[in-house]
Amino acid sequence: MTHKSAITIKDVAQAAGCGVATASRVLNNSGSASADVRERVETAARDLGFSFSAIGRALQSRRSMTIGCLVPSLANPVFAEAVQGVQAELQGSGYQLLISCSNYDEAADDAALEMLLSKDTDALIATMVAPERSAALQLAGRRGIPVALMFHDPMEGFVTSYVDNVEAAREVARQFARLGHRRTGFLALRFSTSDRSRNRYAGFLAECRAGGLPDPALIEIGEAEARQPDRLAVILGQHPGLTAIFASNDFLAIALQNAARLLGWRVPQDMSVAGFDGIEIGRLLEVPLATIETSPEAMGRQAARLLLERLQGGAPVQPPALSFHFRAGATLAPPTPGKGDDGRVAAQPPSAPPAETAQQG
Amino acid sequence: MTHKSAITIKDVAQAAGCGVATASRVLNNSGSASADVRERVETAARDLGFSFSAIGRALQSRRSMTIGCLVPSLANPVFAEAVQGVQAELQGSGYQLLISCSNYDEAADDAALEMLLSKDTDALIATMVAPERSAALQLAGRRGIPVALMFHDPMEGFVTSYVDNVEAAREVARQFARLGHRRTGFLALRFSTSDRSRNRYAGFLAECRAGGLPDPALIEIGEAEARQPDRLAVILGQHPGLTAIFASNDFLAIALQNAARLLGWRVPQDMSVAGFDGIEIGRLLEVPLATIETSPEAMGRQAARLLLERLQGGAPVQPPALSFHFRAGATLAPPTPGKGDDGRVAAQPPSAPPAETAQQG
DNA sequence: TTGTATGCGTTATCAT
DNA sequence: ATGATAACGCATACAA
Numbered sequence: 085m086t087h088k089s090a091i092t093i094k095d096v097a098q099a100a101g102c103g104v105a106t107a108s109r110v111l112n113n114s115g116s117a118s119a120d121v122r123e124r125v126e127t128a129a130r131d132l133g134f135s136f137s138a139i140g141r142a143l144q145s146r147r148s149m150t151i152g153c154l155v156p157s158l159a160n161p162v163f164a165e166a167v168q169g170v171q172a173e174l175q176g177s178g179y180q181l182l183i184s185c186s187n188y189d190e191a192a193d194d195a196a197l198e199m200l201l202s203k204d205t206d207a208l209i210a211t212m213v214a215p216e217r218s219a220a221l222q223l224a225g226r227r228g229i230p231v232a233l234m235f236h237d238p239m240e241g242f243v244t245s246y247v248d249n250v251e252a253a254r255e256v257a258r259q260f261a262r263l264g265h266r267r268t269g270f271l272a273l274r275f276s277t278s279d280r281s282r283n284r285y286a287g288f289l290a291e292c293r294a295g296g297l298p299d300p301a302l303i304e305i306g307e308a309e310a311r312q313p314d315r316l317a318v319i320l321g322q323h324p325g326l327t328a329i330f331a332s333n334d335f336l337a338i339a340l341q342n343a344a345r346l347l348g349w350r351v352p353q354d355m356s357v358a359g360f361d362g363i364e365i366g367r368l369l370e371v372p373l374a375t376i377e378t379s380p381e382a383m384g385r386q387a388a389r390l391l392l393e394r395l396q397g398g399a400p401v402q403p404p405a406l407s408f409h410f411r412a413g414a415t416l417a418p419p420t421p422g423k424g425d426d427g428r429v430a431a432q433p434p435s436a437p438p439a440e441t442a443q444q445g
Numbered sequence: 446m447t448h449k450s451a452i453t454i455k456d457v458a459q460a461a462g463c464g465v466a467t468a469s470r471v472l473n474n475s476g477s478a479s480a481d482v483r484e485r486v487e488t489a490a491r492d493l494g495f496s497f498s499a500i501g502r503a504l505q506s507r508r509s510m511t512i513g514c515l516v517p518s519l520a521n522p523v524f525a526e527a528v529q530g531v532q533a534e535l536q537g538s539g540y541q542l543l544i545s546c547s548n549y550d551e552a553a554d555d556a557a558l559e560m561l562l563s564k565d566t567d568a569l570i571a572t573m574v575a576p577e578r579s580a581a582l583q584l585a586g587r588r589g590i591p592v593a594l595m596f597h598d599p600m601e602g603f604v605t606s607y608v609d610n611v612e613a614a615r616e617v618a619r620q621f622a623r624l625g626h627r628r629t630g631f632l633a634l635r636f637s638t639s640d641r642s643r644n645r646y647a648g649f650l651a652e653c654r655a656g657g658l659p660d661p662a663l664i665e666i667g668e669a670e671a672r673q674p675d676r677l678a679v680i681l682g683q684h685p686g687l688t689a690i691f692a693s694n695d696f697l698a699i700a701l702q703n704a705a706r707l708l709g710w711r712v713p714q715d716m717s718v719a720g721f722d723g724i725e726i727g728r729l730l731e732v733p734l735a736t737i738e739t740s741p742e743a744m745g746r747q748a749a750r751l752l753l754e755r756l757q758g759g760a761p762v763q764p765p766a767l768s769f770h771f772r773a774g775a776t777l778a779p780p781t782p783g784k785g786d787d788g789r790v791a792a793q794p795p796s797a798p799p800a801e802t803a804q805q806g
Numbered sequence: 807t808t809g810t811a812t813g814c815g816t817t818a819t820c821a822t
Numbered sequence: 823a824t825g826a827t828a829a830c831g832c833a834t835a836c837a838a
Contacts, residue, residue, distance in 0.1 A: 090588075092815055103825035108817060115818095118823060138564045139509060140815025142500045143830050150543075150564075157529060159742070164525035168518060171546050180564055182511075183544050185532050203499045203511075203541055227451075313729065335726070342729050365696070365726055368674065368703050381520070453831055464809040469833060476834090479807060501831030504814050 091132050092140075099128035111136070142204065151391060152200030153183045154193070154210040155234075156277075162333070162361055162380045163211065166234055169384025170209060177392055179206070188213060188277045194220045201229070207391045211235045213277045215242070230394035232387040235280055238402055245387040248405040249280050252376045253287030254294075255410050256330050256358050259374075261295040263418045265328040265356060268292060271340055272332040274304040281332045284360060288330055301326060310336060316343035327355060327419035334359035334366050334375055341371070341415065352417035362411060374413035382406060452493045453501075460489035472497070503565065512752060513561030514544045515554070515571040516595075517638070523694070523722055523741045524572065527595055530745025531570060538753055540567070549574060549638045555581045562590070568752045572596045574638045576603070591755035593748040596641060599763055606748040609766040610641050613737045614648030615655075616771050617691050617719050620735075622656040624779045626689040626717060629653060632701055633693040635665040642693045645721060649691055662687060671697060677704035688716060688780035695720035695727050695736055702732070702776070713778035723772060735774035743767055 097107040102121050109115035110125040111134075117125075128134075142148045153170060155163040171181055184200055186193040190213040197220035200208060207230040208221075215221055215236055224231050225241050233244035260268055270288050272281045285302065292300055301323050309315045320343045331337035337359030341351050349355050351371060359366065362377030383406055394400055458468040463482050470476035471486040472495075478486070489495075503509045514531060516524040532542055545561055547554040551574040558581035561569060568591040569582075576582055576597055585592050586602050594605035621629055631649050633642045646663065653661055662684050670676045681704045692698035698720030702712050710716050712732060720727065723738030744767055755761055 090815090093817095094815075097825095104815090105817080105819095105825055105827090106823080109824090112817085116823060121824080135563050137815050139500055139503045140830095141817080143504050143814085143832095144816040144818085146830075148500060158519065158525045158532065159522075159529045161520075161522050161525065164519045164522065167544075168520045168546065171519065171544065172548075180543050180545070180560070182541050183528075183532065184541070185529065187533075199541070202496050311725070338726060338729050342731070345731060364672075365699060368699050370703070370706060370731055451831095454833095455831075458809095465832080466810075466834075467808055470808090473833080477807060482808080498831050501814095502833080504816095504830085505832045505834085507814075 090137065091134050092137065093134070095132055096125060096129045096134050099132060100124040147206050148204040149179050150182050150203065150205050151179050151207045151209060151388075152197075152203065152205035153181055154196050154200060154208070154212065155183070155185060156188045156211060156213070157185050158183075161363055165380040166211070166384035166387075169381035169386075170388040171384075172381075173385040173388035173392070179392070179395075186213060190214050190217070190277070194218050197221060197224070201227075205229070207231065207395055209234060209387050209391060215239060230391050230400070232390045234383050234387045237279065237283065243390050243400050243402045245383045245390065245403070246405055247378050247383070247408045249283035250287035250290070251405075252360070252378075252408045252410075253284040253330070254291035255408075256360075256376065257288050257291035257295065257297070259358070259410060259412075259416065260328045260330070260356065261292075261297060263328070263356065263416060265419050266297050267301075267326050267328075267419075268297065269301040269303050269323055269326040269329040270332070271303045271305065271329055271336050273310060273336070274306050276304075276332070284330075284332050300330070303329070310339050313339065313342040313346055316340065317346040320344060321347055328416075329355065329357055331357065331359050334361045334363045334373060337373055337375065337415075338366070338369070352415050353420060356417055356419070357415040358413075362409070366413070367411075371415055372413040373411075374416045375411050377409040377411045379406065451498065452495050453498065454495070456493055457486060457490045457495050460493060461485040508567050509565040510540050511543050511564065511566050512540050512568045512570060512749075513558075513564065513566035514542055515557050515561060515569070515573065516544070516546060517549045517572060517574070518546050519544075522724055526741040527572070527745035527748075530742035530747075531749040532745075533742075534746040534749035534753070540753075540756075547574060551575050551578070551638070555579050558582060558585070562588075566590070568592065568756055570595060570748050570752060576600060591752050591761070593751045595744050595748045598640065598644065604751050604761050604763045606744045606751065606764070607766055608739050608744070608769045610644035611648035611651070612766075613721070613739075613769045613771075614645040614691070615652035616769075617721075617737065618649050618652030618656065618658070620719070620771060620773075620777065621689045621691070621717065622653075622658060624689070624717065624777060626780050627658050628662075628687050628689075628780075629658065630662040630664050630684055630687040630690040631693070632664045632666070632690055632697050634671060634697070635667050637665075637693070645691075645693050661691070664690070671700050674700060674703040674707055677701065678707040681705060682708055689777075690716065690718055692718065692720050695722045695724045695734060698734055698736065698776075699727070699730070713776050714781060717778055717780070718776040719774075723770070727774070728772075732776055733774040734772075735777045736772050738770040738772045740767065 093107050094104050097104040107125050110117045110122050158164045184196040186196050193213045208224050209232045211234045231242050233242050235246055236244045238244055270285050331340050337357050341357055344351055344355055351357050359373050359375040362375050366373035366375055454468050455465050458465040468486050471478045471483050519525045545557040547557050554574045569585050570593045572595045573579055592603050594603050597605045599605055631646050692701050698718050702718055705712055705716055712718050720734050720736040723736050727734035727736055
């Protein structure tokens, strides 16, 4: 086949026997043109298989029609879904998505954002390790480039699409307390490069205290333990007496149940478990996972929408937190008397209705 | 701190008191320049916070340093991981990733690819609904734009990064047969917009026949059934007598077990189940899922590598299929005598060693 | 070694 | 209604 080095509007104009300006006007439906020349230009463009060069356009219009997106990793379904949401919302807007991953590395984070900026993206959407410390993020703000954050709590100078991690975590603590649990734990990835995890712990801790419960045991594990049930079991065994554990995400919650099984503990009879995120697989498990259901996809959509509005001249507005939803699942039960009850027999709270559902938004 | 309109190399040249060509040479380390002016240019660039405009560069060099990537959806972890692999491999290469999703829609597929092309991407990497019917894909080939496919079988004119679905499915059939299963089934999404699923069925069917087994029952379900265990259970109930089912992906395999449970069938005692993909969660389940383990991440990396090599002038080379690995898990067992054995008591095959593992590559 | 001028593909301006 | 031309930011051939 003929190696056709891209044909430009100049070729079209020549074929149509008119000036490039006229061809441009016709092809863009801007300005006016006689039906005659309009026809000639259109057929010429069709015949030659002409298509605009986005680069030429970008150079002249000073807009790349490109939006940069930075997330820690696409291997994490939560982020992948969020990006999917962004992508979906951008469909038909004319904007294309330029993506980059930091792999949870703070330095890579900043570098990636800088790279995105240098690509002349018209807007930025990001989930970072440490947005408050990112020079590139500040730079974007100063340059007047619209920025939307995802998953992060509201931050001075930037709009963000997020769920209230603290409040959601409090809800979990309330559910635990309602069932009569006192000795609880919080399971998280060590070196958790995430303010999300921190906020969840903070909320959980705060509500435990508010409810008069002892402080939860903080169980931090590494990636290795999260993937190897036997290793996690060892760690879990070092925390006897806990009757309910809140894992900072669903994946950990599932791994946790696996480890518990190795110790001969049944869920929820011997230990209650709750997760966070609401990944779909959780619903399909033999024992459906109790969790805070969120919608990363909606988060991505909202972030994209915020950006599009700003790109159309709107002022930046910080929307309220997205709603979450407590899903009871089947991994929650009252603690078994005699286990982890500080030596006393755990009394069933006076009136504990069956685990219900909580909305917030 | 209102950074005005971006500063260009012209500003740098002016500040450094030299011509733009000299500034360009210094900043690109091309050509020669006196230590004197070199110093002035560099400090000027630093002081002004100069950075190149990717667009200006692209226009002049005819290369956008951008690679387009099309996948059906990022909500599917298999594709998300593949993109993550692409992304990882592209790190530091100077190329950025432009992504788009088709949502399994063939028309959107072609349109998205066209859009990517119109963005002047230097190369394309895609997983499509019907690559063999995509006009945009052909166009890319004709234009001489390097293209790499992912997940697809080798196709005339394009290189692809893939696993041999047919061979992998045969392996599953062999495992079933080894355990003594005869009445088997293949579970897939109806309207499965995927040659992967078709190839898996073909391989499964072929090996069943080769092994003298009856043809497997083809069980096609819709999205709704896949997400609602009770509905899937109804369908499953319509196929009594099956002792082993091969689901075309792990997600379906998990949903399948859920449905079986509702029918009171135990896995693997009453029914064996195998999946495909090897998603991580499968290993963490109470009953670890038997599956064909693949690495979408490796697939993405390979595809990206193929592209980078071509962009550096290399000739297109089709690499061999990526290896897969049969993971025995715990969802496989010999059929229970008296169930689904065509009326005869299923004989244990003469020498059935414990389920082992098969490599291919 | 350095600067000037040109062209990359497009649109906006301004004549005609 | 139409077309010639000037940007846009950059790299480079060519001249100095």
